Amino acid sequence: MAIVACSTPPGRSGIAVVRLSGKSALGIVKTFVGGGSLKKTHLSPSLVELVDKKRRVFDQAVITQYLSPNSYTGEDLVEISCHGNPIIVSKIIDLCIEAGAEIAEPGEFTKKAFLNGKMDLSEAESVSSIIHAKSLAGVRSGIKNLKGALSGSVIKIKKSIISCVANLEFNLDISEEDLQPNIINTTLEEVKAQIVVLESLTESFKESQFFQEGASIVLAGPPNAGKSTLFNALINKKHSIVTKEEGTTRDVVEKNFLIKQLPIILKDTAGIRGGQSEAEKQGILKSKEEISSADLVIMFNQKPQKPLSKHLYVFNKSDINTTTDNYDIHISAKENKNISKLKDLIYKRLVGDFSLGEVLLTSKRQSRSVLAASEHLKMASVLLKNGDSLELVVEDLNCCIMELDKITNKTSRDDILESVFSSFCVGK
Numbered sequence: 001m002a003i004v005a006c007s008t009p010p011g012r013s014g015i016a017v018v019r020l021s022g023k024s025a026l027g028i029v030k031t032f033v034g035g036g037s038l039k040k041t042h043l044s045p046s047l048v049e050l051v052d053k054k055r056r057v058f059d060q061a062v063i064t065q066y067l068s069p070n071s072y073t074g075e076d077l078v079e080i081s082c083h084g085n086p087i088i089v090s091k092i093i094d095l096c097i098e099a100g101a102e103i104a105e106p107g108e109f110t111k112k113a114f115l116n117g118k119m120d121l122s123e124a125e126s127v128s129s130i131i132h133a134k135s136l137a138g139v140r141s142g143i144k145n146l147k148g149a150l151s152g153s154v155i156k157i158k159k160s161i162i163s164c165v166a167n168l169e170f171n172l173d174i175s176e177e178d179l180q181p182n183i184i185n186t187t188l189e190e191v192k193a194q195i196v197v198l199e200s201l202t203e204s205f206k207e208s209q210f211f212q213e214g215a216s217i218v219l220a221g222p223p224n225a226g227k228s229t230l231f232n233a234l235i236n237k238k239h240s241i242v243t244k245e246e247g248t249t250r251d252v253v254e255k256n257f258l259i260k261q262l263p264i265i266l267k268d269t270a271g272i273r274g275g276q277s278e279a280e281k282q283g284i285l286k287s288k289e290e291i292s293s294a295d296l297v298i299m300f301n302q303k304p305q306k307p308l309s310k311h312l313y314v315f316n317k318s319d320i321n322t323t324t325d326n327y328d329i330h331i332s333a334k335e336n337k338n339i340s341k342l343k344d345l346i347y348k349r350l351v352g353d354f355s356l357g358e359v360l361l362t363s364k365r366q367s368r369s370v371l372a373a374s375e376h377l378k379m380a381s382v383l384l385k386n387g388d389s390l391e392l393v394v395e396d397l398n399c400c401i402m403e404l405d406k407i408t409n410k411t412s413r414d415d416i417l418e419s420v421f422s423s424f425c426v427g428k
């Protein structure tokens with residue numbers, strides 16, 4: 001069954017692209033190509049006229065064909081680049097359906113690519129992270145995975161664990177006196193080394209999430225502290241209302257901006273004080289909710305409490321006031337003093353010295369699997385240290401492999417056998 005969908009955003013544009021994938025894709029397209037002829041070779045664009053059932057021309061389009069298996073989905077795939085009018089797009093899709101195609105589900109083209117072995121799960125997920133990343137840095141890490149960076153490093157870890165399983169299973173099958181002398185120690189060393197690799201993958205995940213999805217920062221503190229003034233200074237626009245009266249901000253005011261490629265979702269909130277009007281009381285409730293779910297809270301003119309990693313203590317109005325308290329930074333939002341230093345501090349607090357160059361995990365699903373895989377390795381290492389039964393160790397190592405399989409492709413019994421026999425000599 002061929003599937004069809006418009007791959008470009010809805011609305012008017014210079015060009016829209018309708019994609020059709022499946023064995024019958026070329027045949028379907030031929031039913032509404034009038035003037036001009038379709039070339040049959042791979043990757044050869046043809047300029048053609050599109051016609052309706054009564055053979056009336058309704059658009060001129062460029063049709064590009066990708067022949068199986070050399071296409072994104074692995075099937076015959078046709079891209080129709082038509083004029084970007086929603087009426088034309090909908091007409092093309094209707095004609096495809098009348099000729100036997102089905103509307104594609106979200107992500108179905110990539111699902112086909114995965115099912116046809118064009119990419120593994122981590123590569124398929126990277127397509128989604130490339131499309132949804134909120135910064136160029138996030139896009140770059142997605143592209144790296146699309147090219148197989150994550151799969152490559154997971155395969156390397158799996159290989160090492162598979163070889164441990166193969167060795168242990170071999171030793172389980174032979175008598176005690178034939179046991180390889182250092183089997184427990186060498187397995188333990190290998191397991192420990194892979195725990196380090198897995199942990200470094202998860203550590204960099206949270207920071208990379210900030211690059212993918214953005215980090216939320218809440219400006220909080222007493223009324224009149226200058227939260228809205230700082231909000232405007234950070235985004236460089238007079239967006240939030242500033243007055244000399246207390247209780248100006250009520251609703252949460254939100255704006256996105258970047259600090260060195262890091263997408264920030266900045267939120268200005270109502271100043272917290274004993275509630276006045278009903279509207280202000282509700283605003284204060286909202287402020288508290290935002291504070292509890294923020295990635296970072298910029299706390300204004302409040303004596304710094306015990307260091308909380310989520311809080312950054314800011315002393316504002318340093319142009320007219322001084323303090324001896326130990327704030328993270330002194331600023332003047334009104335006079336733009338120390339604002340770029342504050343941005344540096346925010347960046348450091350959120351992502352430290354982290355470099356996106358090292359990040360490979362791009363989804364929570366992947367991070368959960370890596371975490372579970374390293375938990376199983378930790379259990380295996382405890383069993384090995386305690387001299388417990390090797391069968392139990394093998395079980396945990398197999399569970400670790402199963403978790404890693406969720407990121408790339410399944411490990412089969414053959415992979416394990418191959419690992420056993422690859423160490424044999426030729427002729428043996």
Ligand SMILES: Nc1nc2c(ncn2[C@@H]2O[C@H](COP(=O)(O)OP(=O)(O)OP(=O)(O)O)[C@@H](O)[C@H]2O)c(=O)[nH]1
Binds near residue numbers: 222223241248316318
């Ligand atoms: N001198 C001085 N005045 C400031 C500074 N920042 C803000 N102000 C003034 O303080 C007053 C209150 O500023 P806002 O930004 O509205 O304060 P807020 O914390 O958002 O107040 P609420 O919305 O009521 O909670 C305004 O008159 C600002 O001009 C500063 O750095 N220096």
Ligand SMILES: [Mg+2]
Binds near residue numbers: 249
């Ligand atoms: Mg305000």
